Amino acid sequence: MPTVWVLGAGQLGAMLKQAAYPLALRVEPVEPDSEQLPNIKDDDIVTVEREQWPDTPVTRYMSQQASFMNADIFGKIADRFHQKTMLDSLEINTAPWCSVEVDTKAAALHAELGCDVLLKRREGGYDGKGQHWLYQDQGGDVPADWRGTGIAEKKIPFDEELSLIGARDQDGKKVFYPLTLNLHRNGILMASIAPLSRVAHLQDTAEAMLGKIMDSANYVGVMAMECFRVGEQLIVNELAPRVHNSGHWTQAGACVSQFEMHLRAVSRLPIKAPEVRGYSVMINIIGVERELDWMKIPSTQCYWYGKDVRPGRKLGHINLNHPEKSALQTALHELRELLPEHYQDVFNWVETELARA
Numbered sequence: 268m269p270t271v272w273v274l275g276a277g278q279l280g281a282m283l284k285q286a287a288y289p290l291a292l293r294v295e296p297v298e299p300d301s302e303q304l305p306n307i308k309d310d311d312i313v314t315v316e317r318e319q320w321p322d323t324p325v326t327r328y329m330s331q332q333a334s335f336m337n338a339d340i341f342g343k344i345a346d347r348f349h350q351k352t353m354l355d356s357l358e359i360n361t362a363p364w365c366s367v368e369v370d371t372k373a374a375a376l377h378a379e380l381g382c383d384v385l386l387k388r389r390e391g392g393y394d395g396k397g398q399h400w401l402y403q404d405q406g407g408d409v410p411a412d413w414r415g416t417g418i419a420e421k422k423i424p425f426d427e428e429l430s431l432i433g434a435r436d437q438d439g440k441k442v443f444y445p446l447t448l449n450l451h452r453n454g455i456l457m458a459s460i461a462p463l464s465r466v467a468h469l470q471d472t473a474e475a476m477l478g479k480i481m482d483s484a485n486y487v488g489v490m491a492m493e494c495f496r497v498g499e500q501l502i503v504n505e506l507a508p509r510v511h512n513s514g515h516w517t518q519a520g521a522c523v524s525q526f527e528m529h530l531r532a533v534s535r536l537p538i539k540a541p542e543v544r545g546y547s548v549m550i551n552i553i554g555v556e557r558e559l560d561w562m563k564i565p566s567t568q569c570y571w572y573g574k575d576v577r578p579g580r581k582l583g584h585i586n587l588n589h590p591e592k593s594a595l596q597t598a599l600h601e602l603r604e605l606l607p608e609h610y611q612d613v614f615n616w617v618e619t620e621l622a623r624a
């Protein structure tokens with residue numbers, strides 16, 4: 268079996284490594300700042316857990332390998348200007364946008380995109396970082412440090428946020444997980460729920476969109492598509508050419524997790540439509556110290572990433588899965604008691620949405 272080298276050694280790399288055991292694959296996440304170059308053999312595979320990386324000896328070496336999967340895609344997705352251009356060229360519905368040039372004025376952006384305009388950095392933004400709202404009624408121009416570095420988007424008055432995780436193999440076969448409902452607070456994912464029968468009628472449309480994107484790029488592996496639902500319409504917010512936080516529930520709720528699916532696809536093992544079991548909820552642990560009592564709650568899987576605790580930082584996640592909604596509701600009640608006050612509205616949302624799932 269070849270070794271799968273992963274550019275990046277955060278929690279996604281660690282979960283890829285965990286998923287490799289049943290496949291008897293060796294997965295080696297590599298820190299971009301590592302002093303030593305990985306010993307990549309001819310039949311090994313190089314993949315990523317991030318779409319962007321600093322230019323270091325290690326990242327240069329890894330990304331220049333012939334076996335570096337999807338080499339062309341990162342430049343097209345990691346820069347929002349190129350990502351939006353690609354979506355437009357594929358005629359995939361996305362939030363109206365324009366480029367923020369060095370001389371772009373707020374008035375011109377409001378004229379083109381409306382009263383509320385969201386500036387997003389072309390590169391490097393994540394978890395809502397790298398965003399700036401321009402409100403016409405508050406006046407104010409494009410801040411100096413945004414000129415020439417961003418795109419501007421129309422504010423989408425969405426009903427909710429859904430994401431689709433799909434995978435494509437080297438023969439072009441595609442498989443998808445059911446649409447996932449996501450709650451973000453201040454741009455950061457707090458909770459996900461899947462599957463939801465009430466959005467099942469949007470599944471084919473979503474699959475056609477992501478399928479077209481993956482086919483056009485001849486992509487191999489797992490890709491995530493974040494969408495806004497506005498009525499019966501899906502609007503693509505952004506793409507991630509990798510495993511994604513909104514797919515973590517698949518560890519508990521699908522016969523093949525997104526991590527295993529990605530490894531299968533990149534290493535030429537068979538991929539299959541993932542059967543989904545019961546109902547799943549994923550709660551992200553943001554800026555909260557680990558509580559061992561979480562581990563006592565039935566129907567949960569607790570993942571702790573071993574990072575230093577800092578406000579606003581993703582430190583772990585808890586998957587809850589059960590065939591019966593009522594059992595999941597009981598577990599959610601127990602977990603709610605063990606998380607701080609600012610999680611209460613997250614649990615309110617989860618309980619309401621699970622009831623109508």
Ligand code: ADP
Nearest residue numbers: 362392393394395396420421422423451454505
């Ligand atoms: P990140 O890379 O930080 O995830 P996103 O583009 O996904 O950046 O934005 C984070 C969140 O901000 C989204 O999940 C959504 O809640 C909100 N958001 C992003 N774009 C828009 C938009 N055009 N209109 C309204 N809300 C938006």
Ligand code: MG
Nearest residue numbers: 394493504505
């Ligand atoms: Mg996002």
